[in-house]
Each structure stands twice: as structure tokens, then as C-alpha cells.
Amino acid sequence: MxxxxxxxxxxxxxxxxxxxxxxxxxxxxxxxxxxxxxxxxxxxxxxxxxxxxxxxxxxxxxxxxxxxxxxxxxxxxxxxxxxxxxxxxxxxxxxxxxxxxxxxxxxxxxxxxxxxxxxxxxxxxxxxxxxxxxxxxxxxxxxxxxxxxxxxxxxxxLQDEKSTNQNLGYIYSKHFYIDVEKESYKPETLPDLLDYISAQCAIYCNTYERAIEISRALEREHHTAHCLHNEMSDSEIEQKINDFRNAIVQNLIISNYKFPKLNFNPKITVNYDLPWQNDKYVKCCCLRSKYEPRSIHISFVRNEDKLKLKELERYYSLSIDECPMDIIEMI
CATH class of the missing domain: 3.40.50.300 (P-loop containing nucleotide triphosphate hydrolases)
Structure with missing residues (x-):
């Protein structure tokens, strides 16, 4: 164009x-x-x-x-x-x-x-x-x-785009959303969620600046986290992923959706921001082999995101329900 x-x-x-x-x-x-x-x-x-x-x-x-x-x-x-x-x-x-x-x-x-x-x-x-x-x-x-x-x-x-969704492992995940209402409520909601689930978590956001904000907010609440972004060298990325695999840090913040499959196994993935493009939503759902038991996938949704959420449901032919109180029992 x-x-x-x-x-x-x-x-x-x-x-x-x-x-x-x-x-x-x-x-x-x-x-x-x-x-x-x-x-x-x-x-x-x-x-x-x-x-x-x-x-x-x-x-x-x-x-x-x-x-x-x-x-x-x-x-x-x-x-x-x-x-x-x-x-x-x-x-x-x-x-x-x-x-x-x-x-x-x-x-x-x-x-x-x-x-x-x-x-x-x-x-x-x-x-x-x-x-x-x-x-x-x-x-x-x-x-x-x-x-x-x-x-x-x-x-x-492309001819195969219509059938792409059928071949992705996202269908094995459980998809939920948390209604945060406003952008300003996200920083306090995330630490509360992590305190409740007590499991390793991959957190996705749309920009590097947002990833830094999330990292600092988690550090204030005594949650360990690493950030991944495109400006890092391959060795830096691999080191941070290894720290996550070895549980040296509890959370991995990914500031874009350009990485290939990272082959780590977080029990929880969180969309801190809904992606701008529909096909990016699935990136954080397919970190593991599709034949393994799937993870829990949670999206933070503001009031203005609700139409986008419905669009994602139609695009992927799935149901994204409000996050239940007993989610910890599903992990």
C-alpha cells in the first residue's frame, strides 16, 4: 500500500x-x-x-x-x-x-x-x-x-486463510475475560489476579512502554517479571526465557506478538491489552503443543473493548466468558 x-x-x-x-x-x-x-x-x-x-x-x-x-x-x-x-x-x-x-x-x-x-x-x-x-x-x-x-x-x-483457524491450538484453551471497565484499573487488577492464582504467567501487551509500566507495577507488589521486546538480542531473549522456564521469575511480559512460538509452558496467559489485529489474539494461546492440556487464557477488557471481544468470538468461533471465581481450580 x-x-x-x-x-x-x-x-x-x-x-x-x-x-x-x-x-x-x-x-x-x-x-x-x-x-x-x-x-x-x-x-x-x-x-x-x-x-x-x-x-x-x-x-x-x-x-x-x-x-x-x-x-x-x-x-x-x-x-x-x-x-x-x-x-x-x-x-x-x-x-x-x-x-x-x-x-x-x-x-x-x-x-x-x-x-x-x-x-x-x-x-x-x-x-x-x-x-x-x-x-x-x-x-x-x-x-x-x-x-x-x-x-x-x-x-x-490467501486461499488457506479461511482454514487457518481450524489448525490452531487455541481451541484447547479456556478463554475468559475480566471486566476492568477503565484503563486506569488494570495496574491494580493484575497484581490481585497474580496473587490469587499463584502460578507462572505470560502477560501480553501492545507496546514496549506498556511492558515497562507493567514490570514496575509488579515489582512494587513484589512480583518478579522479565520483559521481552524486539530490540533485544537473541541471547538476551533466550536468557530471559530460560529464567522463566527455571522459575527464577514468576512472570514473562511480552510487549508485541512478533515472536515465534517460544515453547514454554505457562499455566496462565493474560492479554493485558486486547491486540489491535484479530490474528494476533491467538499468538499467546499457542505456546505449547496442541496435544497437551491447554492453559487458561484471560483478557482484560475495558468498556470500549467489549465490541472487540465479541468480534474475536466471531472471528475464532469460540466463547470468551467472564472469569469465574473458582478459576484457580481449573489450573
């Missing part, structure tokens, strides 16, 4: 947040170039949760350098780099003259099949813009491809 050329792209994808992460990262990477930053990126979608999630991802990946305008919430446009909106809102903005079509260098259209009044506002937008288009759809429309996308490059999912 970082091509220098102006080919349009049609991404055939399923419903889920993985595509949101993918194009958010691509938009932010494009914005790092000065000539791109001077232009506008338009992202079209629909739904309150969509606007919240995409806005959050763009601000998280892009930091303070990238300015995002949500036309549904902000109502006004103030020279931001990235503009989020429904087809109606974007079309009104273009027709008002506040944004010139020649200033747009990328149009991202997310799930056009789900957008209302597509035949009116979207046709007007596509007719007027002259820029690269990223089109994310679960259905291929030959008419749209030829008229508006001009024979796009089609990115299809």
Missing part, C-alpha cells in the same frame, strides 16, 4: 478490525513524506465505533505530527491532514470548496457495501476526485471497478 505509483487498489477483505489497522499504518507511513503531508487524505466509512477506532489508530500510530478531523464529531474542518467522514459529509465538504479535489492525494473507502446512500454521495465523490484510491470491500463489483477504480490491482486473501 506504500506504492509510489498511482494505481488504485481493491482489497478483498472480511469484516473485522485488521483492515483498519492495515490502512491506518499505510496512511501514517505515507504522511512521513513531506510532499504527501501537504496533501489531504480522505477516509470514508460509517458507524460510531468505526470513527472512534480509526481516529484512535491514526492518532496512536501518527502521534502529534498528524492532525485528524472527524467530520461527524468535530463538524468543522480546520486544515487537518486526514479527514474522516461519511459519504454525505465528505461530499458536502468538497462541494463547499473548503477542500479542493486537487489537494487530495489518497481516498480510502472502507466497506462501501455497508454505506448508506452509496449511489448518491459516493458516486459524486468518485466522479470528482483524481487521486489514488484504496477500496476495502468484501464484495467485488465489476461496474465500480471499471468505471471508478479503472482496473485496480486486486489484493485477495
Amino acid at each position: 506504500l506504492s509510489k505509483h498511482l494505481e488504485n487498489y481493491l482489497f478483498e477483505c472480511c469484516v473485522g478490525t485488521d483492515r483498519l489497522v492495515s490502512y491506518s499504518i499505510a496512511i501514517v507511513e505515507r504522511m512521513k513524506k513531506e510532499e504527501t503531508r501537504k496533501k489531504k487524505t480522505i477516509v470514508i466509512g460509517n458507524g460510531k465505533m468505526w470513527f472512534y477506532t480509526v481516529g484512535y489508530l491514526l492518532k496512536t500510530f501518527g502521534g502529534d505530527e498528524i492532525k485528524v478531523c472527524n467530520l461527524v464529531e468535530d463538524q468543522t474542518y480546520n486544515q487537518e491532514n486526514i479527514i474522516l467522514g461519511t459519504p454525505d459529509k465528505i461530499n458536502e465538504l468538497l462541494e463547499s470548496g473548503n477542500v479542493n479535489c486537487t489537494d487530495i492525494n489518497l481516498l480510502v473507502v472502507d466497506q462501501p457495501d455497508e454505506l448508506s446512500r452509496f449511489d448518491l454521495s459516493m458516486h459524486a465523490i468518485l466522479r470528482n476526485v483524481n487521486c489514488q484510491i484504496f477500496w476495502f470491500s468484501s464484495k467485488r463489483n465489476d461496474f465500480t471497478n471499471e468505471i471508478y477504480l479503472k482496473s485496480p490491482i486486486v489484493i485477495e486473501p
Whole structure:
């Protein structure tokens, strides 16, 4: 998606947040170039949760350098780099003259099949813009491809992706969640959980900075822990894993999901953060051979994570229940 050329792209994808992460990262990477930053990126979608999630991802990946305008919430446009909106809102903005079509260098259209009044506002937008288009759809429309996308490059999912879930060992785990309500409640919930279960635990989080915070919080409560992250050498990683295997430390904090299977046997794994991408959820469930008795897998869930939790249940066809009081008896 970082091509220098102006080919349009049609991404055939399923419903889920993985595509949101993918194009958010691509938009932010494009914005790092000065000539791109001077232009506008338009992202079209629909739904309150969509606007919240995409806005959050763009601000998280892009930091303070990238300015995002949500036309549904902000109502006004103030020279931001990235503009989020429904087809109606974007079309009104273009027709008002506040944004010139020649200033747009990328149009991202997310799930056009789900957008209302597509035949009116979207046709007007596509007719007027002259820029690269990223089109994310679960259905291929030959008419749209030829008229508006001009024979796009089609990115299809791998043939074996649909059956991948059937081959993973996560189905042998027990999956639970703890409703922490707010982010600020997580640091006090984790030590309480570890005190209660009294077992070795692998803890997953989304960033290295978060892993350091967790490590310090556990140390204050007299829990031993090591952190793993991508900046470490292979020897450092192996040493920390060996310390965990030999019970020198009680907890192993993993700050991303890029490691291969680590072949250690924690009885409990915890998602301190729900992963941004659906396929990352399973990484911390498959640390051991799938033929062995499986571990307990627990996710911390904030109020805003509950829809994501339901999405994970649908994606993996499993049930994630609230953590029971007698969980210690399952270990």
C-alpha cells in the first residue's frame, strides 16, 4: 500500500478490525513524506465505533505530527491532514470548496457495501476526485471497478486463510475475560489476579512502554517479571526465557506478538491489552503443543473493548466468558 505509483487498489477483505489497522499504518507511513503531508487524505466509512477506532489508530500510530478531523464529531474542518467522514459529509465538504479535489492525494473507502446512500454521495465523490484510491470491500463489483477504480490491482486473501483457524491450538484453551471497565484499573487488577492464582504467567501487551509500566507495577507488589521486546538480542531473549522456564521469575511480559512460538509452558496467559489485529489474539494461546492440556487464557477488557471481544468470538468461533471465581481450580 506504500506504492509510489498511482494505481488504485481493491482489497478483498472480511469484516473485522485488521483492515483498519492495515490502512491506518499505510496512511501514517505515507504522511512521513513531506510532499504527501501537504496533501489531504480522505477516509470514508460509517458507524460510531468505526470513527472512534480509526481516529484512535491514526492518532496512536501518527502521534502529534498528524492532525485528524472527524467530520461527524468535530463538524468543522480546520486544515487537518486526514479527514474522516461519511459519504454525505465528505461530499458536502468538497462541494463547499473548503477542500479542493486537487489537494487530495489518497481516498480510502472502507466497506462501501455497508454505506448508506452509496449511489448518491459516493458516486459524486468518485466522479470528482483524481487521486489514488484504496477500496476495502468484501464484495467485488465489476461496474465500480471499471468505471471508478479503472482496473485496480486486486489484493485477495490467501486461499488457506479461511482454514487457518481450524489448525490452531487455541481451541484447547479456556478463554475468559475480566471486566476492568477503565484503563486506569488494570495496574491494580493484575497484581490481585497474580496473587490469587499463584502460578507462572505470560502477560501480553501492545507496546514496549506498556511492558515497562507493567514490570514496575509488579515489582512494587513484589512480583518478579522479565520483559521481552524486539530490540533485544537473541541471547538476551533466550536468557530471559530460560529464567522463566527455571522459575527464577514468576512472570514473562511480552510487549508485541512478533515472536515465534517460544515453547514454554505457562499455566496462565493474560492479554493485558486486547491486540489491535484479530490474528494476533491467538499468538499467546499457542505456546505449547496442541496435544497437551491447554492453559487458561484471560483478557482484560475495558468498556470500549467489549465490541472487540465479541468480534474475536466471531472471528475464532469460540466463547470468551467472564472469569469465574473458582478459576484457580481449573489450573
